[in-house]
Amino acid sequence: MFDTITRSIHLETVHDQGTSRTRKFQRIIDRFNQVAGNIIMGENLSVDEQIIAYKGKKSSLRQYNPKKPKKWGYKISVLSGETGVIHAIEFYSEPVIVPSNSDSVGKSGQSVIRLGERIPTGRNFKLFYDNWFNSPQLQVYLAKRGVQSVGTLQLNRAKGLRFDSEVRNRGQYDVKTATCEGVQLFATQRMTTHFCKRFYMKIFLHFVNLIATNCWAVYRGDCLAGGLSHKEIMSLFDFKASLAASLTQAQILGRRSPGRPSALDEKKKKTGPPTFLPPRDIRVDGYEHIPVSGKRGPRCKMQKCDAKPDASLQLSAVNLPGGELRRRSVEDELMMREYLSESDLLSAEVQKVSSEDGLVHLHTRSLKYGKLGQGILINLKPSNIKRSKTHFHNLDCGVSVIMGNNGYIWVGATLPVEDESGGHLVNSEVISRSEREAITRVANLIKLLAENEVLIYDTSVITAYDLSKEQYEAKDLIKKSVKDELIVLIKMKLATEL
Numbered sequence: 278m279f280d281t282i283t284r285s286i287h288l289e290t291v292h293d294q295g296t297s298r299t300r301k302f303q304r305i306i307d308r309f310n311q312v313a314g315n316i317i318m319g320e321n322l323s324v325d326e327q328i329i330a331y332k333g334k335k336s337s338l339r340q341y342n343p344k345k346p347k348k349w350g351y352k353i354s355v356l357s358g359e360t361g362v363i364h365a366i367e368f369y370s371e372p373v374i375v376p377s378n379s380d381s382v383g384k385s386g387q388s389v390i391r392l393g394e395r396i397p398t399g400r401n402f403k404l405f406y407d408n409w410f411n412s413p414q415l416q417v418y419l420a421k422r423g424v425q426s427v428g429t430l431q432l433n434r435a436k437g438l439r440f441d442s443e444v445r446n447r448g449q450y451d452v453k454t455a456t457c458e459g460v461q462l463f464a465t466q467r468m469t470t471h472f473c474k475r476f477y478m479k480i481f482l483h484f485v486n487l488i489a490t491n492c493w494a495v496y497r498g499d500c501l502a503g504g505l506s507h508k509e510i511m512s513l514f515d516f517k518a519s520l521a522a523s524l525t526q527a528q529i530l531g532r533r534s535p536g537r538p539s540a541l542d543e544k545k546k547k548t549g550p551p552t553f554l555p556p557r558d559i560r561v562d563g564y565e566h567i568p569v570s571g572k573r574g575p576r577c578k579m580q581k582c583d584a585k586p587d588a589s590l591q592l593s594a595v596n597l598p599g600g601e602l603r604r605r606s607v608e609d610e611l612m613m614r615e616y617l618s619e620s621d622l623l624s625a626e627v628q629k630v631s632s633e634d635g636l637v638h639l640h641t642r643s644l645k646y647g648k649l650g651q652g653i654l655i656n657l658k659p660s661n662i663k664r665s666k667t668h669f670h671n672l673d674c675g676v677s678v679i680m681g682n683n684g685y686i687w688v689g690a691t692l693p694v695e696d697e698s699g700g701h702l703v704n705s706e707v708i709s710r711s712e713r714e715a716i717t718r719v720a721n722l723i724k725l726l727a728e729n730e731v732l733i734y735d736t737s738v739i740t741a742y743d744l745s746k747e748q749y750e751a752k753d754l755i756k757k758s759v760k761d762e763l764i765v766l767i768k769m770k771l772a773t774e775l
Contacts, residue, residue: 288477298338299370301477305484310365314395316495319358322396324389324406326369327353329483336476338370351480356392361494363487365392386415399423413455413462420460430464440466489517587637590625594640596647622649624679624687645669649679651708652689653720659684661727663734670735674715674742678723680733688720714751718742721754729764736774741767 288301297303330347331339340352352369367388382390389410396402404419404426411428413435419426432438441451453464493516500510511519592605592613617623624646625639641647659682668680671691679687690712708716722741726733744766745754753759 283478283482286478286481287475288481297370299368302480302484303368305481306366306368309484309488313362313364313491316362316364318364318396318402319360319362320402321359322356322364322402322404323359324354324356324392324404324410326409327355329353329479331476331479333476333479338368338476340369354388354392356395360498361490362498363491363494365395366487367392381414382412382418385410386412386418389415390418393419393422393424396424401425403427413457416462417457417460421458435464438464440464489520492520493517585634588639589636590639590641594628594638594642596642596644617648622654622687623647624649624681627682649687650689652687653716655686655688655720655723657684657686657723657727657733661730661733662686663732663737665734670738672719672735672739672742674719674746675712676715676719678719678735678738686723686733688716688723690716718745718751718754721751725754725760725764726767728760729768731764731768731771737767737771740770740774744770 290301299306328340328342328345328347329351331350333339336351338351339349341349342352354367354369355363356365357363369388389404389406393404396404400423402424404424406426406428408429408431411430411434413430416426416428438453438455440453449467451466455462455464490513493511493513496516497510592610595613595617597603597605597609623641625641626643626646628638628640630637662680662682662684664682668682670678670680672678675691677687677689677691681687690708719738719742722745723733723738726737726741731737741763745763749759749763754763
């Protein structure tokens with residue numbers, strides 16, 4: 278299977294790359310740097326070289342380094358973090374665009390400068406590298422950009438530097454200081470084969486492995502940040518196995534063989550061990566369980582799956598990002614997976630209810646509908662909510678309330694003015710303490726109104742908020758004595774207003 282896949286891979290020459298020797302795979306490098314550049318960098322970063330082992334003789338890109346375990350191969354420079362995440366790579370092939378004022382650092386130092394352009398300046402980032410890159414001129418250049426750097430040094434690159442000859446025993450050290458162009462420098466002395474006719478296949482396979490390893494490093498970092506233990510996190514081997522299973526089994530499960538079904542197929546009984554359970558990415562990838570029309574209404578297209586959908590949101594009923602008004606295409610189908618996915622919470626309007634099977638058809642053709650961000654979702658009985666012309670309310674206290682006729686109420690920060698995001702972007706900025714207290718107060722008041730069978734609409738919520746704000750703190754609204762006193766005041770106030 279692996280030989281069949283690799284035999285079918287061929288990289289075309291990109292003519293817009295000119296005569297560059299990396300033109301066959303330069304787009305892979307550029308795309309990787311574009312995606313990996315969006316990953317948040319840690320404080321400690323490192324630049325080092327990697328060798329893609331290759332002994333073939335059909336490539337002029339290979340390098341020979343007798344000091345490396347793999348002496349022959351392709352050399353790349355890598356910018357990575359302390360967790361192992363790679364943020365940028367550069368192929369060592371031929372002269373490239375050199376940054377200004379960097380002629381004195383040498384070709385290896387220029388590679389560090391090009392990779393270090395992605396590091397934010399003046400934010401206390403620390404960059405580490407070895408003696409193949411390091412030079413006093415490079416450290417001065419990085420210090421002027423606001424990036425701290427540390428690295429080993431070859432003595433022939435620092436003219437006039439002489440250490441104490443008596444530093445020979447273990448634990449001894451010698452420190453020298455110097456000032457160059459206004460930057461103070463410190464120096465301390467203290468006592469480490471895939472053969473292929475198509476040469477680029479080794480590079481391509483290395484990048485596939487590098488991308489999978491980089492994804493696992495991001496996955497491990499997210500799991501640790503979420504409080505999972507090391508035993509609950511997949512190892513690199515299991516992660517790659519799950520990734521391979523997801524890629525090879527996508528859109529294959531549930532596929533019927535061509536031709537007329539045989540009458541004997543229903544009588545056949547399955548024997549042997551149970552079938553392999555596919556990964557969750559395949560079971561809920563949105564392709565194999567798409568509802569299709571049938572005699573009994575919409576049903577799952579997967580055989581022997583009798584699931585029935587409750588609602589349907591077609592692509593034609595979704596507002597496109599940017600508010601464009603045009604026909605949907607295949608590209609729109611693929612891009613929607615980046616905006617809407619499983620477990621997303623969104624607000625929509627009921628377009629119609631099918632009389633045959635009761636399927637609810639939704640649409641979000643207005644910019645006020647779309648994905649919901651930070652807030653509190655309250656589930657009540659539909660009879661608790663009073664029907665009105667509008668169910669979107671922006672209260673004066675800085676809280677937005679969406680009252681659904683199905684009994685769901687969303688309480689969150691004030692909705693922004695309609696923009697061109699199409700309702701697919703969520704504001705992930707930290708909400709202030711006062712806004713959180715206001716959201717919590719409104720949510721507790723809505724629950725209080727529902728417990729006492731008071732209709733919930735904008736006037737009742739505003740009245741309850743004003744009365745509670747005058748006498749009680751937000752944390753006191755969960756006490757039974759406070760609830761009993763407040764609900765009496767609310768009912769009396771609403772009765773006088775009516």
